[in-house]
Amino acid sequence: xxxxxxxxxxxxxxxxxxxxxxxxxxxxxxxxxxxxxxxxxxxxxxxxxxxxxxxxxxxxxxxxxxxxxxxxxxxxxxxxxxxxxxxxxxxxxxxxxxxxxxxxxxxxxxxxxxxxxxxxxxxxxxxxxxxxxxxxxxxxxxxxxxxxxxxxxxxxxxxxxxxxxxxxxxxxxxxxxxxxxxxxxxxxxxxxxxxxxxxxxxxxxxxxxxxxxxxxxxxxxxxxxxxxxxxxxxxxxxxxxxxxxxxxxxxxxxxxxxxxxxxxxxxxxxxxxxxxxxxxxxxxxxxxxxxxxxxxxxxxxxxxxxxxxxxxxxxxxxxxxxxxxxxxxxxxxxxxxxxxxxxxxxxxxxxxxxxxxxxxxxxxxxxxxxxxxxxxxxxxxxxxxxxxxxxxxxxxxxxxxxxxxxxxxxxxxxxxxxxxxxxxxxxxxxxxxxxxxxxxxxxxx
Numbered sequence: 097x098x099x100x101x102x103x104x105x106x107x108x109x110x111x112x113x114x115x116x117x118x119x120x121x122x123x124x125x126x127x128x129x130x131x132x133x134x135x136x137x138x139x140x141x142x143x144x145x146x147x148x149x150x151x152x153x154x155x156x157x158x159x160x161x162x163x164x165x166x167x168x169x170x171x172x173x174x175x176x177x178x179x180x181x182x183x184x185x186x187x188x189x190x191x192x193x194x195x196x197x198x199x200x201x202x203x204x205x206x207x208x209x210x211x212x213x214x215x216x217x218x219x220x221x222x223x224x225x226x227x228x229x230x231x232x233x234x235x236x237x238x239x240x241x242x243x244x245x246x247x248x249x250x251x252x253x254x255x256x257x258x259x260x261x262x263x264x265x266x267x268x269x270x271x272x273x274x275x276x277x278x279x280x281x282x283x284x285x286x287x288x289x290x291x292x293x294x295x296x297x298x299x300x301x302x303x304x305x306x307x308x309x310x311x312x313x314x315x316x317x318x319x320x321x322x323x324x325x326x327x328x329x330x331x332x333x334x335x336x337x338x339x340x341x342x343x344x345x346x347x348x349x350x351x352x353x354x355x356x357x358x359x360x361x362x363x364x365x366x367x368x369x370x371x372x373x374x375x376x377x378x379x380x381x382x383x384x385x386x387x388x389x390x391x392x393x394x395x396x397x398x399x400x401x402x403x404x405x406x407x408x409x410x411x412x413x414x415x416x417x418x419x420x421x422x423x424x425x426x427x428x429x430x431x432x433x434x435x436x437x438x439x440x441x442x443x444x445x446x447x448x449x450x451x452x453x454x455x456x457x458x459x460x461x462x463x464x465x466x467x468x469x470x471x472x473x474x475x476x477x478x479x480x481x482x483x484x485x486x487x488x489x490x491x492x493x494x495x496x497x498x499x500x501x502x503x504x505x506x507x508x509x510x511x512x513x514x515x516x517x518x519x520x521x522x523x524x525x526x527x528x529x530x531x532x533x534x535x536x537x538x539x540x541x
Contacts, residue, residue, distance in 0.1 A: 161306050168303060171296045178289040185282045192275045199268040206261040330455055330467065333491065334523050337452040337469035338476055344452070344494055345471060407472065408448035408540040409497060411481060412504060412515050414439030420536040427509070433527065433534035434480075438514040441485050443504035445515055447495040448479050448540075454524075456491050456501075462516065463508025466501050467524060478524045482516035483507050 418436040423429055451470035458464055462482035466489060470477040485505025489495055506513045519537045526532065 157306065157309060161303070164299065164303050164306060168296070168299045171292060171299055175289065175292045175296055178285060178292055182282065182285045182289060185278055185285060189275060189278045189282065192271050192278065196268060196271045196275065199264050199271060203261060203264050203268065206257065206264060209257060210261060330524055334454045334467070334469050334478065337454040337492075338471060340492070340494070341452045341469055341471045406540045407477075408479065408519060408537065409446070410541045411448045411479075411517055412437055412439065412443055412445045414443060414504070414515070417514060420531075420534070420538065429528035431528065431530050433531055434482075434516045434518040435537040436514050436516055438512060439504050441503070441505050441513045443513075443515075444500055445481055445484060445502050445504055447497060447499045447501050448517075448519075448537075449477070450496045451477075451479070451494070453489050453491050453493045453495060453501075454478075456487050456489050456493075458507070461509035463510065464502070464505065465508075468495065468501075469523075476522050478518075478520040478522065480516075480518040480520070480524065482518075483510040483514060485513075 455467040
């Protein structure tokens with residue numbers, strides 16, 4: 097019994113001595129994590145400044161585009177007005193041409209009537225008039241009419257006929273002059289329209305170039321995971337996840353210590369029981385009337401150790417379509433800080449390591465995505481799983497290595513079903529031009 101009491105006291109001493117050591121180790125880990133969080137916050141502030149500057153640049157480009165749109169609309173209105181003026185002029189020319197034809201037709205009829213009247217006048221007298229001089233000395237028919245009116249040789253009842261002819265002739269001349277003016281005006285309007293059209297085409301090309309530039313800026317901008325507010329929210333959530341992960345590991349460690357201590361106590365109790373039985377047996381053997389006691393108890397104290405593998409496991413199966421490293425920039429980034437694995441929609445996706453879910457939901461170009469925070473040996477790691485078709489975990493949930501967290505898909509900025517998998521040494525921090533704090537996921541498999 098004394099041995100049992102001594103063993104119990106020894107166990108209590110071991111528990112008491114283990115707790116301060118673990119607490120000290122945990123404090124050191126927390127200090128390291130806090131230092132890395134402070135460093136990450138500094139980097140994030142720089143990233144935030146870059147994001148804000150990019151937002152200002154995009155706003156400026158949008159303002160330039162709006163100004164150009166206004167100029168473009170003015171030119172379009174100008175072109176429209178020129179075209180309307182040309183149509184009006186063409187319509188007026190057509191009307192004048194119609195009038196000229198009517199005047200020419202009317203003059204032809206009047207000429208026929210006057211010729212008939214002059215022939216009749218010659219036959220009926222007019223001996224005081226030298227008709228040969230009147231007729232053959234005139235330059236044309238109009239000149240003949242003018243001579244006859246001037247000479248007063250036309251009878252009073254025929255005066256109106258000759259005057260109408262002369263009036264029609266004057267109107268015809270005015271109409272022809274107006275037609276020439278309108279034709280010159282039309283030529284000028286067409287030249288102005290051509291110049292306006294060239295100016296319009298030039299502005300359209302400038303506008304297309306600005307739109308292309310603006311779209312490129314927006315693609316680069318939206319290549320960031322989420323907006324500034326969402327990024328700050330992610331950092332705040334990740335700090336909670338780190339604390340939750342540390343607390344979970346602390347509780348697990350305490351549970352392991354309790355389990356080991358319980359196993360040790362049980363082993364010592366069994367050992368003490370064996371010793372007591374042995375002592376009793378020895379004393380009984382010395383006694384001639386003692387009975388032989390047989391101990392049939394068996395101990396089976398074996399602990400299985402899980403296989404560890406790499407730091408992270410491959411989160412899904414499929415074909416690697418793009419690795420971690422420099423990229424062409426066509427998709428808005430010049431460095432691809434992830435491993436892309438293609439597969440059918442619905443392909444299971446597993447947590448690459450035990451940790452706490454920081455974010456699970458829809459966000460920006462990554463579509464449905466999950467961010468998990470891990471604390472391994474005091475080092476914070478972050479894994480990100482993007483473009484998923486469905487999620488099976490939620491923020492704040494603790495997951496274990498190999499646990500299903502969702503299914504592969506093509507949500508967000510994606511051209512086909514695949515998993516975009518990132519590993520960050522520290523908190524999440526995105527960079528489209530360099531590795532940032534990401535590391536090549538392939539080295540862990």
